[in-house]
Amino acid sequence: MGVPTWRGHVYLDFRFTYRACGSQGCWKAKDQMWWDEEIAGEMESIAVMCRACRRNERERVEEARRVSLEGSEKKRRRRAEQADAR
């Protein structure tokens, strides 16, 4: 179903394929309206990752951050221990 707007153009549900994983997406007319009017964003940035991919990506980034924090903490502690030993 199209959603008519005060601007006079009509949004239609838009089907596309996500670039990251090739799964099918459907961009609802009302979401397009929100995107267009509130964010003025580009369609391009929507069609890259589906919800599942975005969640995976976020988890991957958080895990990487956690590991790197742990790594630098370990390094700091080792340095402190070496300083004590001297």
Ligand SMILES: [Zn+2]
């Ligand atoms: Zn995906």
